[in-house]
Amino acid sequence: MENNPIQWGNPASRPAYGHSQSRHSTRTRPQKLIDRARGISEPQGQFYDDMIIVEAERMTREQPTFGQGDNLHLAEFNKPIGRVYHPDGSVTENVTKVLVVKRPDSTVKTSYPITDEYAQNLLNQ
Protein backbone atom coordinates (compact mmCIF):
# COMPACT_ATOMS: atom_id res chain seq x y z
CA MET A 1 0.00 0.00 0.00
CA GLU A 2 1.34 3.42 -0.93
CA ASN A 3 2.43 5.78 1.79
CA ASN A 4 0.77 9.14 2.04
CA PRO A 5 2.92 12.08 0.98
CA ILE A 6 5.10 13.87 3.50
CA GLN A 7 4.01 17.52 3.77
CA TRP A 8 6.98 19.42 5.16
CA GLY A 9 5.86 22.75 6.57
CA ASN A 10 2.44 21.49 7.62
CA PRO A 11 2.53 20.64 11.37
CA ALA A 12 -0.62 18.57 10.96
CA SER A 13 1.13 16.17 8.60
CA ARG A 14 1.42 12.86 10.43
CA PRO A 15 3.92 11.38 7.92
CA ALA A 16 6.21 14.41 8.39
CA TYR A 17 5.80 15.35 12.06
CA GLY A 18 4.36 12.21 13.63
CA HIS A 19 2.42 12.71 16.84
CA SER A 20 3.79 16.20 17.58
CA GLN A 21 0.58 18.06 16.87
CA SER A 22 -1.95 15.42 17.87
CA ARG A 23 -0.32 15.05 21.32
CA HIS A 24 1.34 18.38 22.14
CA SER A 25 -0.35 21.16 20.17
CA THR A 26 -2.00 24.41 21.12
CA ARG A 27 -5.32 22.60 20.59
CA THR A 28 -4.61 19.82 23.06
CA ARG A 29 -6.80 20.34 26.10
CA PRO A 30 -4.60 21.30 29.08
CA GLN A 31 -6.57 19.01 31.37
CA LYS A 32 -5.70 16.06 29.17
CA LEU A 33 -1.99 16.75 29.56
CA ILE A 34 -2.38 17.44 33.28
CA ASP A 35 -4.20 14.11 33.71
CA ARG A 36 -1.54 12.17 31.82
CA ALA A 37 1.30 13.88 33.71
CA ARG A 38 -0.33 12.95 37.00
CA GLY A 39 -1.47 9.50 35.87
CA ILE A 40 1.92 8.25 34.72
CA SER A 41 4.07 10.57 36.89
CA GLU A 42 5.90 12.02 33.91
CA PRO A 43 6.00 15.60 32.56
CA GLN A 44 4.03 16.55 29.46
CA GLY A 45 4.94 19.36 27.06
CA GLN A 46 2.67 21.66 25.06
CA PHE A 47 3.61 24.09 22.29
CA TYR A 48 2.53 27.76 22.32
CA ASP A 49 2.47 27.76 18.52
CA ASP A 50 2.23 24.68 16.30
CA MET A 51 4.61 26.14 13.73
CA ILE A 52 7.37 25.56 16.31
CA ILE A 53 6.97 21.88 15.41
CA VAL A 54 8.01 22.72 11.85
CA GLU A 55 10.84 24.99 12.95
CA ALA A 56 12.25 22.46 15.43
CA GLU A 57 12.49 19.83 12.71
CA ARG A 58 14.26 22.28 10.39
CA MET A 59 16.70 23.38 13.10
CA THR A 60 17.75 19.82 13.82
CA ARG A 61 18.30 18.61 10.24
CA GLU A 62 22.06 19.09 10.32
CA GLN A 63 22.47 18.48 14.05
CA PRO A 64 24.13 15.49 15.68
CA THR A 65 21.93 13.38 17.90
CA PHE A 66 21.44 14.36 21.52
CA GLY A 67 22.04 12.31 24.67
CA GLN A 68 21.98 8.53 24.60
CA GLY A 69 19.39 7.90 21.94
CA ASP A 70 20.49 7.65 18.33
CA ASN A 71 17.27 9.33 17.21
CA LEU A 72 17.04 12.27 19.63
CA HIS A 73 17.69 15.91 18.73
CA LEU A 74 17.46 19.11 20.76
CA ALA A 75 16.24 22.41 19.33
CA GLU A 76 17.14 25.49 21.40
CA PHE A 77 14.98 28.49 20.51
CA ASN A 78 16.29 31.00 23.07
CA LYS A 79 12.74 32.31 23.35
CA PRO A 80 9.58 30.94 25.00
CA ILE A 81 8.02 28.21 22.86
CA GLY A 82 5.86 26.20 25.26
CA ARG A 83 5.03 24.93 28.71
CA VAL A 84 5.50 21.72 30.66
CA TYR A 85 2.92 20.16 32.98
CA HIS A 86 4.45 18.28 35.89
CA PRO A 87 3.07 15.30 37.84
CA ASP A 88 2.66 17.40 41.01
CA GLY A 89 0.30 19.79 39.22
CA SER A 90 2.82 22.59 38.75
CA VAL A 91 3.46 24.13 35.34
CA THR A 92 6.70 25.51 33.92
CA GLU A 93 5.89 28.27 31.43
CA ASN A 94 8.19 29.78 28.81
CA VAL A 95 10.45 26.78 28.20
CA THR A 96 12.82 27.29 25.29
CA LYS A 97 13.82 23.76 24.25
CA VAL A 98 12.15 21.13 22.06
CA LEU A 99 13.08 17.45 22.01
CA VAL A 100 12.67 15.97 18.52
CA VAL A 101 12.46 12.18 18.12
CA LYS A 102 13.18 11.11 14.55
CA ARG A 103 12.91 8.01 12.40
CA PRO A 104 15.92 6.70 10.47
CA ASP A 105 14.53 8.41 7.35
CA SER A 106 14.61 11.77 9.24
CA THR A 107 10.85 12.16 9.50
CA VAL A 108 9.63 12.98 13.00
CA LYS A 109 8.05 10.47 15.35
CA THR A 110 7.16 13.11 17.90
CA SER A 111 8.44 16.37 19.36
CA TYR A 112 7.59 18.31 22.50
CA PRO A 113 8.76 21.16 24.75
CA ILE A 114 11.04 20.23 27.65
CA THR A 115 12.58 22.14 30.55
CA ASP A 116 16.29 23.03 30.84
CA GLU A 117 16.63 20.63 33.77
CA TYR A 118 15.09 17.76 31.81
CA ALA A 119 17.44 18.42 28.88
CA GLN A 120 20.40 18.44 31.24
CA ASN A 121 19.31 15.14 32.81
CA LEU A 122 19.06 13.60 29.38
CA LEU A 123 22.53 14.79 28.50
CA ASN A 124 24.01 13.55 31.79
CA GLN A 125 22.76 9.98 31.51
Next chain:
Amino acid sequence: MCNITFHIQHQEAATRWPFEEYGTDGITKLELALWKFAEERNRQWSIFINGLELPFEYEPDLTTIFNEIPEVLELLLKENEEPAILDFFEQGTSIVLSMKRKNDIIWVEFQKTPPLTGKRFDHLPEEPQPILVRDFYEAWFQFLDEILKMLTRQEHNLETDLSYIYYISRINKIREKFQLSF
Protein backbone atom coordinates in the same frame (compact mmCIF):
# COMPACT_ATOMS: atom_id res chain seq x y z
CA MET B 1 7.49 -21.00 32.58
CA CYS B 2 7.83 -18.67 29.60
CA ASN B 3 4.75 -16.90 28.49
CA ILE B 4 3.46 -13.57 27.33
CA THR B 5 -0.04 -12.40 27.86
CA PHE B 6 -1.90 -9.28 26.90
CA HIS B 7 -4.64 -7.88 29.04
CA ILE B 8 -7.07 -5.33 27.78
CA GLN B 9 -8.23 -3.68 30.90
CA HIS B 10 -11.68 -2.24 30.52
CA GLN B 11 -11.52 0.25 33.34
CA GLU B 12 -12.18 3.47 31.54
CA ALA B 13 -10.81 6.76 32.82
CA ALA B 14 -13.14 8.96 34.81
CA THR B 15 -12.86 11.63 32.13
CA ARG B 16 -13.57 10.70 28.53
CA TRP B 17 -12.35 13.28 26.08
CA PRO B 18 -14.48 14.05 23.04
CA PHE B 19 -12.54 13.30 19.88
CA GLU B 20 -11.13 16.32 18.08
CA GLU B 21 -9.42 15.71 14.81
CA TYR B 22 -6.17 17.61 14.33
CA GLY B 23 -2.63 16.63 13.49
CA THR B 24 -3.98 13.90 11.23
CA ASP B 25 -3.21 15.09 7.70
CA GLY B 26 -1.96 12.19 5.59
CA ILE B 27 -3.05 9.37 7.87
CA THR B 28 -5.12 6.41 6.74
CA LYS B 29 -8.72 5.75 7.65
CA LEU B 30 -7.57 2.86 9.83
CA GLU B 31 -5.13 5.08 11.75
CA LEU B 32 -7.80 7.73 12.20
CA ALA B 33 -10.30 5.15 13.47
CA LEU B 34 -7.72 3.83 15.93
CA TRP B 35 -6.89 7.29 17.22
CA LYS B 36 -10.54 8.21 17.63
CA PHE B 37 -11.21 4.94 19.43
CA ALA B 38 -8.18 5.33 21.67
CA GLU B 39 -8.99 8.93 22.59
CA GLU B 40 -12.65 8.31 23.34
CA ARG B 41 -12.20 5.09 25.27
CA ASN B 42 -9.01 6.07 27.09
CA ARG B 43 -8.37 2.47 28.08
CA GLN B 44 -5.28 0.86 29.46
CA TRP B 45 -3.57 -2.32 28.36
CA SER B 46 -0.59 -4.22 29.61
CA ILE B 47 1.95 -6.64 28.25
CA PHE B 48 2.98 -9.26 30.79
CA ILE B 49 6.30 -10.98 30.18
CA ASN B 50 7.17 -13.69 32.65
CA GLY B 51 5.38 -11.83 35.40
CA LEU B 52 6.76 -8.40 34.48
CA GLU B 53 4.04 -5.89 33.68
CA LEU B 54 4.49 -3.20 31.04
CA PRO B 55 1.56 -0.81 31.52
CA PHE B 56 0.42 1.19 28.49
CA GLU B 57 -2.47 3.36 27.39
CA TYR B 58 -4.32 3.06 24.10
CA GLU B 59 -3.55 6.71 23.45
CA PRO B 60 -0.72 7.42 22.92
CA ASP B 61 1.01 4.04 23.22
CA LEU B 62 -1.05 1.75 21.01
CA THR B 63 -1.20 4.35 18.25
CA THR B 64 2.60 4.67 18.29
CA ILE B 65 3.25 0.99 17.54
CA PHE B 66 0.12 -0.19 15.72
CA ASN B 67 1.61 0.15 12.23
CA GLU B 68 4.79 -1.65 13.28
CA ILE B 69 3.09 -4.78 14.65
CA PRO B 70 2.68 -6.62 11.30
CA GLU B 71 6.33 -6.04 10.42
CA VAL B 72 7.45 -7.35 13.81
CA LEU B 73 5.28 -10.44 13.48
CA GLU B 74 6.60 -11.07 9.96
CA LEU B 75 10.22 -10.74 11.05
CA LEU B 76 9.86 -13.14 13.95
CA LEU B 77 8.35 -15.94 11.87
CA LYS B 78 11.95 -17.12 11.53
CA GLU B 79 15.29 -16.43 13.22
CA ASN B 80 16.33 -12.84 12.63
CA GLU B 81 19.72 -11.12 12.53
CA GLU B 82 18.37 -7.58 12.79
CA PRO B 83 16.14 -7.20 15.85
CA ALA B 84 12.41 -6.66 15.46
CA ILE B 85 11.55 -3.37 17.15
CA LEU B 86 8.48 -2.00 18.88
CA ASP B 87 9.23 1.61 19.80
CA PHE B 88 6.77 3.17 22.25
CA PHE B 89 8.17 6.62 21.62
CA GLU B 90 5.75 9.11 23.18
CA GLN B 91 6.68 11.38 26.07
CA GLY B 92 6.51 9.60 29.40
CA THR B 93 6.68 6.09 27.87
CA SER B 94 9.80 5.98 25.64
CA ILE B 95 10.65 2.33 25.80
CA VAL B 96 11.81 0.01 23.03
CA LEU B 97 11.16 -3.72 22.88
CA SER B 98 13.96 -5.23 20.83
CA MET B 99 13.29 -8.84 19.86
CA LYS B 100 15.32 -11.68 18.37
CA ARG B 101 14.15 -15.20 17.67
CA LYS B 102 16.31 -18.26 18.29
CA ASN B 103 14.60 -21.60 17.58
CA ASP B 104 11.23 -21.46 19.36
CA ILE B 105 12.15 -18.70 21.78
CA ILE B 106 11.87 -14.95 21.26
CA TRP B 107 14.31 -12.98 23.39
CA VAL B 108 13.00 -9.56 24.36
CA GLU B 109 15.35 -6.81 25.45
CA PHE B 110 14.02 -3.65 27.11
CA GLN B 111 15.86 -0.58 25.87
CA LYS B 112 15.43 2.47 28.09
CA THR B 113 16.53 6.07 27.60
CA PRO B 114 16.51 7.82 30.99
CA PRO B 115 14.96 10.21 31.86
CA LEU B 116 12.64 9.87 28.85
CA THR B 117 11.61 6.34 29.78
CA GLY B 118 8.72 6.32 32.22
CA LYS B 119 9.62 5.43 35.80
CA ARG B 120 6.91 2.78 35.72
CA PHE B 121 9.38 0.72 33.66
CA ASP B 122 12.20 0.94 36.21
CA HIS B 123 11.57 -2.64 37.32
CA LEU B 124 12.35 -4.14 33.92
CA PRO B 125 15.64 -6.05 33.95
CA GLU B 126 18.58 -5.48 31.63
CA GLU B 127 18.80 -9.17 30.74
CA PRO B 128 16.75 -10.28 27.73
CA GLN B 129 13.61 -12.20 28.65
CA PRO B 130 12.51 -15.41 26.90
CA ILE B 131 9.06 -15.88 25.42
CA LEU B 132 7.75 -19.01 23.73
CA VAL B 133 7.05 -18.25 20.08
CA ARG B 134 3.60 -19.85 20.20
CA ASP B 135 2.54 -17.79 23.23
CA PHE B 136 3.84 -14.60 21.64
CA TYR B 137 1.92 -15.07 18.40
CA GLU B 138 -1.28 -16.32 19.94
CA ALA B 139 -1.38 -13.37 22.32
CA TRP B 140 -0.79 -10.83 19.55
CA PHE B 141 -3.38 -12.43 17.24
CA GLN B 142 -5.98 -12.38 19.98
CA PHE B 143 -5.18 -8.80 20.91
CA LEU B 144 -5.31 -7.57 17.31
CA ASP B 145 -8.54 -9.47 16.60
CA GLU B 146 -10.17 -7.71 19.54
CA ILE B 147 -8.89 -4.28 18.58
CA LEU B 148 -9.86 -4.62 14.91
CA LYS B 149 -13.31 -5.89 15.85
CA MET B 150 -13.87 -2.90 18.12
CA LEU B 151 -12.71 -0.54 15.37
CA THR B 152 -15.09 -1.98 12.78
CA ARG B 153 -17.95 -1.71 15.26
CA GLN B 154 -17.13 1.94 15.72
CA GLU B 155 -16.55 2.79 12.03
CA HIS B 156 -19.07 0.99 9.88
CA ASN B 157 -17.35 1.68 6.54
CA LEU B 158 -13.88 0.76 7.76
CA GLU B 159 -14.00 -2.81 6.50
CA THR B 160 -14.21 -1.65 2.89
CA ASP B 161 -11.34 0.82 3.21
CA LEU B 162 -8.03 -0.14 1.61
CA SER B 163 -6.01 0.68 4.73
CA TYR B 164 -8.07 -1.79 6.79
CA ILE B 165 -8.04 -4.43 4.06
CA TYR B 166 -4.27 -4.13 3.69
CA TYR B 167 -3.65 -4.37 7.43
CA ILE B 168 -5.90 -7.35 8.06
CA SER B 169 -4.60 -9.15 4.95
CA ARG B 170 -1.06 -8.87 6.30
CA ILE B 171 -2.13 -10.21 9.68
CA ASN B 172 -4.05 -13.11 8.09
CA LYS B 173 -1.07 -14.06 5.91
CA ILE B 174 1.18 -14.05 8.97
CA ARG B 175 -1.36 -16.18 10.82
CA GLU B 176 -1.39 -18.73 7.97
CA LYS B 177 2.42 -18.90 7.88
CA PHE B 178 2.55 -19.22 11.65
CA GLN B 179 0.02 -22.06 11.69
CA LEU B 180 1.90 -23.88 8.94
CA SER B 181 5.11 -23.66 10.95
CA PHE B 182 3.66 -25.69 13.84
